[in-house]
Amino acid sequence: MARHLITSAIPYINGIKHLGNLVGSQLPADLYARYLRGRGHEVLFLCATDEHGTPAELAAKKAGKPVDQYCAEMHGVQAEIAKGFRLSFDHFGRSSSKQNHALTQHFAGRLADQGLIREVSEKQVYSVADARFLPDRYIEGTCPNCGYDKARGDQCENCTKQLDPTDLINPRSAISGSTDLEVRETKHLYLMQSGMRAQLNAWIDEKTDWPILTTSIARKWLNDGDGLQDRGITRDLHWGIPVKRGDQDWPGMEGKVFYVWFDAPIEYIACAGEWAEAHGLGDDAWERWWRTDKGAEDVRYTQFMGKDNVPFHTLSFPATILGSGEPWKLVDYIKSFNYLNYDGGQFSTSQGRGVFMDQALDILPPDYWRWWLLSHAPESSDSEFTWENFQSSVNKDLADVLGNFVSRVTKFCRSKFGEAVPEAGSYGPEEEALIETITARVRAYERSMEAMEVRKSAAELRGIWVAGNEYLQSVAPWTVFKTDPDKAAAQIRLALNLVRLYGVLSAPFVPDAAADMLKAMQTEDDSWPDDVRAALGVLEAGHAFTVPDVAFAKITDEQREGWQARFSGVRE
Ligand SMILES: Nc1ncnc2c1ncn2[C@@H]1O[C@H](COP(=O)(O)OP(=O)(O)OP(=O)(O)O)[C@@H](O)[C@H]1O
Numbered sequence: 307m308a309r310h311l312i313t314s315a316i317p318y319i320n321g322i323k324h325l326g327n328l329v330g331s332q333l334p335a336d337l338y339a340r341y342l343r344g345r346g347h348e349v350l351f352l353c354a355t356d357e358h359g360t361p362a363e364l365a366a367k368k369a370g371k372p373v374d375q376y377c378a379e380m381h382g383v384q385a386e387i388a389k390g391f392r393l394s395f396d397h398f399g400r401s402s403s404k405q406n407h408a409l410t411q412h413f414a415g416r417l418a419d420q421g422l423i424r425e426v427s428e429k430q431v432y433s434v435a436d437a438r439f440l441p442d443r444y445i446e447g448t449c450p451n452c453g454y455d456k457a458r459g460d461q462c463e464n465c466t467k468q469l470d471p472t473d474l475i476n477p478r479s480a481i482s483g484s485t486d487l488e489v490r491e492t493k494h495l496y497l498m499q500s501g502m503r504a505q506l507n508a509w510i511d512e513k514t515d516w517p518i519l520t521t522s523i524a525r526k527w528l529n530d531g532d533g534l535q536d537r538g539i540t541r542d543l544h545w546g547i548p549v550k551r552g553d554q555d556w557p558g559m560e561g562k563v564f565y566v567w568f569d570a571p572i573e574y575i576a577c578a579g580e581w582a583e584a585h586g587l588g589d590d591a592w593e594r595w596w597r598t599d600k601g602a603e604d605v606r607y608t609q610f611m612g613k614d615n616v617p618f619h620t621l622s623f624p625a626t627i628l629g630s631g632e633p634w635k636l637v638d639y640i641k642s643f644n645y646l647n648y649d650g651g652q653f654s655t656s657q658g659r660g661v662f663m664d665q666a667l668d669i670l671p672p673d674y675w676r677w678w679l680l681s682h683a684p685e686s687s688d689s690e691f692t693w694e695n696f697q698s699s700v701n702k703d704l705a706d707v708l709g710n711f712v713s714r715v716t717k718f719c720r721s722k723f724g725e726a727v728p729e730a731g732s733y734g735p736e737e738e739a740l741i742e743t744i745t746a747r748v749r750a751y752e753r754s755m756e757a758m759e760v761r762k763s764a765a766e767l768r769g770i771w772v773a774g775n776e777y778l779q780s781v782a783p784w785t786v787f788k789t790d791p792d793k794a795a796a797q798i799r800l801a802l803n804l805v806r807l808y809g810v811l812s813a814p815f816v817p818d819a820a821a822d823m824l825k826a827m828q829t830e831d832d833s834w835p836d837d838v839r840a841a842l843g844v845l846e847a848g849h850a851f852t853v854p855d856v857a858f859a860k861i862t863d864e865q866r867e868g869w870q871a872r873f874s875g876v877r878e
């Protein structure tokens with residue numbers, strides 16, 4: 307038994323996530339966590355909401371709520387939807403937790419002690435009417451490039467040009483509209499990442515088994531142009547973690563908070579602390595996952611994320627950890643994803659384009675989405691969601707192959723032998739061949755899952771389902787029954803055991819259907835088939851079962867067309 311720490315990129319708080327976000331982080335992390343638990347490993351699977359920064363403040367303002375209340379509510383919404391998708395987090399935390407406040411301040415203090423923080427004096431726009439500095443999105447004005455009059459301080463949405471707030475013509479406060487603005491000096495802390503370039507390069511070079519997507523993005527940021535740059539870790543904002551040096555005040559930094567990119571990954575650690583607290587456990591319970599001096603040497607830590615998050619996880623967060631000089635656990639494997647696109651364009655939260663997690667659950671149960679998304683995960687390149695593909699994959703794989711197998715076997719048995727595993731007959735060459743095929747396929751499935759090759763794992767699992775169907779098709783117990791009922795009984799005995807096996811193997815992908823299969827087989831034995839032959843004998847003659855309800859209804863053309871129309875515009 308090994309110990310696995312698994313984290314998914316933490317979703318930003320300002321809205322409900324779309325299916326791209328889901329398949330790019332939380333869902334494959336859940337697949338892996340469920341698989342490893344199924345194999346008997348000890349797993350701690352963590353996720354949280356990423357709550358600080360200007361977008362959260364602005365979204366709260368738009369909703370007419372105080373930002374802390376807005377974040378608490380949105381955390382509740384995201385937690386509920388995560389449950390709806392059966393995401394099996396051991397804890398779903400919040401980057402605004404007291405644990406993250408303390409740890410973020412602790413890391414900043416350590417980095418300063420190690421000489422890795424410097425103070426920088428910058429010019430920033432200050433609003434006299436609002437009595438505050440106005441970072442990026444808080445300031446609007448006319449774009450110097452294209453003349454668009456609602457350009458933001460960080461970027462013009464019209465011409466996409468990256469801007470500095472001081473570039474804007476006729477700038478005004480996005481909070482009050484005031485034009486009583488002036489440029490003032492303000493001091494910020496910078497993390498001296500540039501000095502850690504060689505150390506980070508050497509660390510990335512060790513990671514020969516990481517996805518190319520991960521290491522190529524890391525190397526680009528490390529080495530392109532002037533190479534990895536120092537980065538500001540503080541902001542002139544109200545909402546965030548107050549700047550402190552450990553538990554001490556930081557002279558000159560009064561009223562400032564840490565920049566969200568700095569505190570968000572530290573939440574991976576803090577979340578373990580939240581988990582321990584939620585379970586009434588002490589510090590040693592979470593430290594044995596995170597501190598190599600306190601029991602975490604044998605932990606394997608895997609992170610899941612979309613490609614835009616890779617630089618922070620390969621460089622900035624490791625710089626924080628390594629720079630602290632303390633024995634914190636470093637990530638062992640980063641599984642990154644390309645993007646899932648939506649029907650000829652991109653998913654977009656800001657534009658409300660695509661299907662969002664709450665809407666998806668509104669129209670179909672989680673297994674349908676989980677299966678399609680995972681079996682089409684954007685691994686080697688971007689992939690695309692289309693309603694046609696969704697309909698045909700779900701109907702073929704889940705209804706025609708898996709659902710049909712379960713239903714045919716159980717119904718046939720009920721009508722010919724009754725609702726218990728039949729006793730007569732013995733296995734012949736076809737059964738032996740099937741056991742061999744399934745054994746080989748289960749081993750291949752395990753290899754793909756261990757390598758976190760999501761699409762390949764889905765294909766292997768589908769292959770295991772197909773093998774059962776092909777067996778049934780070729781031995782045709784319904785025909786055999788007429789001349790040799792004992793032989794048909796043996797065939798059905800094996801097939802019923804396959805239903806249980808499918809329940810065990812399919813659980814990481816389609817947990818609800820898997821649970822239904824085990825329930826119908828009236829067994830709680832969900833142990834992993836290390837020995838497939840033995841696993842196919844778990845349900846002995848006489849063991850009672852029930853015929854499950856239709857596990858997967860087919861998606862009709864009418865449904866598809868309706869959803870296609872409903873999700874073609876933008877979310878209001
Ligand atoms: N279209 C996509 N396909 C796959 N993964 C995605 C996609 N868009 C975002 N992600 C990933 O989803 C995870 C959660 O994203 P986050 O909440 O930070 O939103 P985001 O990256 O700002 O996305 P968006 O801009 O669409 O809201 C991140 O790991 C991100 O890389």
Ligand SMILES: [Zn+2]
Pocket residue numbers: 449450451452453454457462463464465466467
């Ligand atoms: Zn412009």
